[in-house]
Amino acid sequence: MLKLTGIGKRFGGLTALQGISFEIVPGSITGIIGPNGAGKTTLFNIATGIYPPSEGAVLLDGKDISNWPPEKRAYLGLVRTFQNIELFGKMTVLENVMVGLHTQSKSGIFACALRMPWQMSEERRIREEARKWLEFVGIPELENVEAGTLSFGKGRLLEIARAMALKPKLLLMDEPAAGLNSSETADLADLIKRIRDLRVTVGLVEHDMDLVMDICDSLVVLNLGTMLATGTPREIQDNPAVVTAYLGEAE
Amino acid sequence: MKSDKLKFLLFAVVVLAIPLFIPKGYLTNVLIFVGINSMLALGLNLLLGYAGQISLGQAAFFGLGAYGSGVLNTQYVINPWLAMALVAVGVAAFAFAIGFPVLRLKGHYLAMATLGVGVIAYISFNETVDLTGGPSGLSGIENLSIGSFVFDSDIKNYYLVWSFALVSILLAMNMVNSRFGRGLRAIHDSEVAARVMGVNARLMKVQVFALSAFISAIAGSLYCHVMTFISPTSFSFPVSIELLTMVVIGGLGSVFGSVLGALLLTLLPEMLRAFQDMDIIVYGLLLISMTIYLPGGLVRGIPALFRKIVPARGSHA
Amino acid sequence: MEFLKETMQFVISGLATGAIYALIGLSFAIIYNSTGIINFAQGEFVMLGGVITIFCITAFKLPILIAVAVAILGTTAVGVVFERLAIRPLKNATPLALIIITIGASILIRGLVMLLWGKDTQALPAFSGNDPIEVAGATMLPQHIWIFGVTLLVIAGNRFFFHHTITGKAMRACSFNRKAANLVGISVGRMVLLSFGISAALGSLAGVIIAPLTMTAYDVGVMLGLKGFCAAIMGGMGSGLGTVLGGLILGTLESLGAGWISSGYKDAIAFLILLLILFIRPQGLFKKGETERV
Structure with missing residues (x-):
């Protein structure tokens, strides 16, 4: 490997x-x-x-x-987690995991601004996928919480969920x-x-x-x-x- | 996301209805500039508030849009709408090209480099006299028109400018709540983590820089056709600072914050007209005090304050 | 021959303004090295130096030397107050916040000066008259000699202070490693305050000695500040010879460019140089390249 x-x-x-x-x-x-x-x-x-x-x-x-x-x-x-936890602190927990799905989606600046139909369905898909990974690490109830406010332990779990979302x-x-x-x-x-x-x-x-x-x-x-x-x-x-x-x- | 749509619809209705309730003339005229400034502030906010990349040269793109359209309109025979589109694409391409070396820089260095771009553009507007008319300005620009319908009154221009502003706001709202916008915000919060997640930080920064230049250039084109006269001082360094102040006051990383900031900072100098030149003192105080005491801007500060007061009242009852 | 003489003339005046840029560059570097902040209000310190001096002379009829002293002390006080009111309240501030705050301070100072003394451009009388001196076929003003003299003194003083006094060494220690400096008992907060004071003093000194040549007004700080920053960048934000050389090179190029090409684009030259250096050699002209982290 x-x-x-x-x-x-x-x-x-x-x-x-x-x-x-x-x-x-x-x-x-x-x-x-x-x-x-x-x-x-x-x-x-x-x-x-x-x-x-x-x-x-x-x-x-x-x-x-x-x-x-x-x-x-x-x-x-190839993905990693960080010793001091590098979350996207101002984004919600779910959004953090959705960034982990960046490589599995492809909407660019124009598709996003214009809300193309396929962009909308892609968005739904990665939202569902991200929820799955929050389940996997056991913090689905936190999806709308701002990541920066999580405890250290929960933050660690979120970081793992985000990394796993990338399908490493x-x-x-x-x-x-x-x-x-x-x-x-x-x-x-x-x-x-x-x-x-x-x-x-x-x-x-x-x-x-x-x-x-x-x-x-x-x-x-x-x-x-x-x-x-x-x-x-x-x-x-x-x-x-x-x-x-x-x-x-x-x- | 549903509530966003609702907010936008409500806002659009208010914007479209306003002229029915205010006296024609002066106030309508001021609100035209609120619309133009909203677009400029929005362009800067996408870059600064979402991607976390500062630009002190936004006035350059505004000016390039204005002069591009102005020069094409006064010295060449070309459809002004087509000219507006060509100029905006050209300015965005220019921003895209310089964006690669510029946005490699971070923090203070980025601020200085963008400032440098702004100053060079300003000097060029002054010095290319044959093209721009130099310091004495460029006059004789026509109003925009569709067929025989000419945008030649305040009220017509109000709807013209605000249609563009509303579309920009809608597209920006779509963008920030999607894959691209999440990527930008991720870069802002932790560039290294964003890159590890596959976000091409360098490219996305340049793309949003080009987008902000595009919006600013459109605003510039509108400005030149509304004013029919432009001169370099409208695109100088203090204008970039004013835009920065709008974004900071309204709320970094908030689409409606940009509009709120543009509204306040366009009205403020009008109100301070009695105290001439007081505006930069006020801007200075605002920049410092907002950054220290209300870094989220008014758009977040006011609701927070409200929440603080309301439960307090509840506990007394 | 005429061309050579002309060029000589450009070089002399270029070196003089370049020396000013160097001083301003050094004043940037002092704050940067102790705090990591690029102070966007630095140019305002320069402006204050000239404006307060003129004010003291015209309003109170003070002798020039005393007026200069008052201006430098006054600007130092502004620098110190600025640090206390606007920089210190922000703990762990992001670079973005610091940029916005120093920009806020710069337009605030500019606005106040405009309100107090108006928008007029004013001239400070030259320190030792205006009789030109012939040097190698070109003419030099006594003020040029003042500028070169003061610059040399400042460079020497700067070096002595940072390398041979306890306080200067402590400030350098802070720039290398704040935590470690704190651990050995250096009060980092005091050093930061001191750096703002010294930097303001140095900036205002530059503003005073250039004022007789270029005139001064409430808004000269922007350009002077930016060019000083350019000099500092050329020198790699160090507080030593690199910045001085950077300033001199910049001043000379600018003067030659204005003379040979077009005076209208004079200011653009400085910014083109600034951009080129930021793009190609952000570590400065004279430093060895360091491994860049992605």
Whole structure:
């Protein structure tokens, strides 16, 4: 699905990432873990096209998309959520999800202004579709609420609904459990499994080790911008280098 | 969306009925300019209030529309309606072309660049004397006409201008509540998230910039045919600032806010006529105080205030 | 030969106005670096410098030096009050809100000046008379020398202040990282206030020394401000030599363009340059390119 080969990223003189190569296998849930400052979010930003890599290539289904902008990647079914939740705060919850259906609709500026009949039916279709995704994450009752007023947990769910509306092949989630309490985290684990059951491949940056160990099929460990290890959760748990990196950080 | 349709119908009825209830002459004349300013404010609001992209050069597009129509009308033999359409398309194409480099800029830089475009246009209106008549203006522009029906009185021009304004308002309302409008608002709230969702932010910003130029150019054409005389000062930097003030006062991101802002700011200078030149002081105070205390504009501020007062009264009862 | 002499003349007057643009550019950069705000009212500070000086001389018959001091102090006070009343109340303001507020302030100041002193264009007498000095076949006015002298002093003072005084260093720290500056005990709020004060003072100084050459009125701030901004953009919004060079280049090009091509388009030249730089090298003419984030 997503293949990274020799990814490196420098900001000015600072090397944030170096020699990152791994593959997210279709149908899997792949966790990307590592101590703070390991470069996980930078890696996501490169994968989704927020900025280009300094070296190496990003391949999606064998296609080199290293220099594609995010909006073009979305059309290939690559989407993400954000660590600090990036909602469209002044729009309603339903409208947020409808933006997620942008790639599956095509009315342009003229069709919209002139209310062409096919534009109206398209509008109805994506409205219904968006409601379905609000059901899926369990917040259908909030559809007319302004997104900016949601609690952190609900906002997280909305962000997932919006991403799912895009019908992604690959969903990258940046610390989805951050800021959630333990029951919310349990619900999240369940939700991510349901997403995988819809045959969406999931990439996950996460600090919550219990969650990672519970749901991930394979793990990639980063430390200080380099690859430390890859393997199944069990292999990673027994890897001495990983243990040192984590214990070293935790003192 | 149903309530939007109703609001628009109600508004249209009011607009069409107004001339029946006010004295002919001065007030009708002022309301013509409210209509033109509504279109200009609406154009800016689509860009600023919805897409979140500032332009301090809107007067340039207004002026290009006015001079385009004016020059074609006085120096060439061409049907003025056709000229209006050609000029509007031309101005929109121009905005589309400069939009790519201009709208790559953000925030303050975007403001300065659009201001630069505005100033260059203003200087060109002054300097291309052979074409525009320069600082002394361009006169002898004809009124618009359909067959032998000439728009030569205030009341006729009122209906002429407001038909265009109403159509613009309707199309804008359609647009903002649809895929395109959602895309714009998404860009405003979080450009990065919008792009991750597949919204082509760069293209859509340029498209809405071109659309705002198109509406402004039409307003300019109407203005030149209504006035029959134009001069560069009507398209100078202070005009762009006035439009900005209208949008901020009426309500950023509200179609009717644009109209409300245009109404207030067109009437205000008329009322302040006794205190000549006080208007820019008032504009300055309005821009600052609205942004600090009522960033949603009057169109949202008044209902909010109303809601605050009404339950308060209820609790006393 | 005549052409060469003429060109020399254009260059001298261009450099003089360019020096003014440089000073205004520096005053833009001071606020920008401590707050991230481009102050659209910056040109009004420049205008206030000239107008208050003239007012002090004509109304109170003050000697010119005292009038200048009053003008600079007065404008500084305006800058400080502006920060307190219009900038500080907005916490976490969006760039859009800040643009609108500073534009509001600029037309407010302009309107008040017009109300108080009218719309007339006024001249300030030159500081040391108008006897031209011959330099390399071209003539130079004493006022030009004043301008170059003051500009040099300001550049030196600017450098000394920001690199060798505690306050100046603290202000630079704020521009690099506000949070970190706050953590080490720098009062960011005070630094912002100070930056508005210094910037207003510098802007008004520019307005004072140019007034004898170009005359002044309530509305000269717009153009001067915009050209100062252009200089600052050419210098990459830095507070150093880049902005000064930017101003000098702009002034010279403008003067040559007005002389050789058409004086009517003089102001358009500055804006064409501004647009070109914003489009092609938004990081400024003299800085190395930085990786642009999408």
